[in-house]
Amino acid sequence: MRPITDLIPVLNDFKKIIITTHANPDADALGSSLGLFHFLKARGHEVQIITPTDYPNFISWLPGNDQVLEFNSTNKDLVLEMIQSYALIFCLDFSDLKRVNGLADAVATSPALKVMIDHHLEPENFDDYRLWDVSAAATAELIYDFIISIDEKKAITADIANCLYAGIMTDTGSFRYGNTTSKVHRTVAELIDLGANVNKVSRSIYDTNTINRLRFIGFSLLEKLIVDPKNNIAYFSISEKDIQQFDLKKGDTEGLVNYALSIQGIIMATIIKEDHGEVKLSFRSTGDFAVNKFASDHFEGGGHKNASGGISYLSLEATIEKFKALAIGFKEKYGSS
Numbered sequence: 001m002r003p004i005t006d007l008i009p010v011l012n013d014f015k016k017i018i019i020t021t022h023a024n025p026d027a028d029a030l031g032s033s034l035g036l037f038h039f040l041k042a043r044g045h046e047v048q049i050i051t052p053t054d055y056p057n058f059i060s061w062l063p064g065n066d067q068v069l070e071f072n073s074t075n076k077d078l079v080l081e082m083i084q085s086y087a088l089i090f091c092l093d094f095s096d097l098k099r100v101n102g103l104a105d106a107v108a109t110s111p112a113l114k115v116m117i118d119h120h121l122e123p124e125n126f127d128d129y130r131l132w133d134v135s136a137a138a139t140a141e142l143i144y145d146f147i148i149s150i151d152e153k154k155a156i157t158a159d160i161a162n163c164l165y166a167g168i169m170t171d172t173g174s175f176r177y178g179n180t181t182s183k184v185h186r187t188v189a190e191l192i193d194l195g196a197n198v199n200k201v202s203r204s205i206y207d208t209n210t211i212n213r214l215r216f217i218g219f220s221l222l223e224k225l226i227v228d229p230k231n232n233i234a235y236f237s238i239s240e241k242d243i244q245q246f247d248l249k250k251g252d253t254e255g256l257v258n259y260a261l262s263i264q265g266i267i268m269a270t271i272i273k274e275d276h277g278e279v280k281l282s283f284r285s286t287g288d289f290a291v292n293k294f295a296s297d298h299f300e301g302g303g304h305k306n307a308s309g310g311i312s313y314l315s316l317e318a319t320i321e322k323f324k325a326l327a328i329g330f331k332e333k334y335g336s337s
């Protein structure tokens with residue numbers, strides 16, 4: 001594995017490039033992918049973005065979205081064949097191949113060279129070139145650095161600026177999380193100068209609620225939120241029945257966990273949610289409390305220190321019991337790491 005600076009002099013040799021990202025892409029995953037897509041296309045490469053799954057409507061307005069190929073059962077053979085036949089694969093916003101779900105084997109066995117651009121902890125070794133920095137707030141911040149290390153700032157069009165701004169805005173919780181460095185602010189200042197439309201991006205992402213989603217949030221706060229002040233933990237459990245009752249769509253539970261984290265004194269907030277026969281967990285924490293370690297120790301997951309996820313194959317009820325038992329020791333075991 002070599003640093004990404006070694007790729008730059010030979011980038012033009014790669015005519016056919018795939019960009020992929022993690023399953024259930026968020027705005028950073030898709031914004032980074034589309035930002036890089038526009039840049040590489042303008043330089044004359046043939047580029048295909050492939051996402052392992054579909055993604056919520058509140059990011060499908062991003063410029064270039066119609067060029068994205070979502071892997072599914074109807075295009076399986078075509079997509080797997082493309083992954084084998086392209087020359088270079090950019091892997092954005094993940095560093096653990098499991099996170100591309102059904103594409104993992106194809107990416108691992110493809111003769112293409114692989115480029116990892118990411119900011120998650122503990123990367124695996126599947127890449128040939130790497131731009132990896134856990135201190136980056138978003139992969140989109142790294143894509144910005146990558147582009148300007150190759151070209152002048154004017155290579156960043158308004159479309160690219162909007163894509164990258166969306167990724168940085170969401171991964172910093174609108175510039176509120178601890179990862180919001182002065183460099184983040186300098187980068188987004190440049191993106192705004194280059195055409196990012198702050199109001200359009202934030203309204204498109206945050207202000208496109210359905211009434212069902214708002215009512216679901218009200219219901220969850222009233223009926224589903226459990227607060228354990230002794231252990232400084234708060235969590236929601238959401239069943240398939242709740243999801244059906246409010247006709248929830250993909251992405252509709254995103255952001256709910258932050259209400260639990262906003263309670264005074266809470267150091268870890270969690271959503272435990274039934275999801276097609278499995279149970280997905282989303283963890284958020286404050287300060288030095290490391291939910292990524294909690295997720296990898298107990299729920300086959302990982303992520304960032306203050307935002308991570310995992311999975312359970314127990315029933316919803318059994319997962320809640322497991323979580324409650326583990327939560328008792330969370331403060332002592334996962335604090336000030």
Ligand code: 5GP
Nearest residue numbers: 282283300301302303304307308309310311
């Ligand atoms: P979310 O709670 O928004 O789904 O995920 C928060 C963060 O946790 C993501 O940015 C990702 O880094 C990480 N994450 C979520 N689910 C998983 C998982 O199943 N495995 C791993 N390794 N990381 C996850």
Ligand code: MN
Nearest residue numbers: 028093138139
């Ligand atoms: Mn990210």
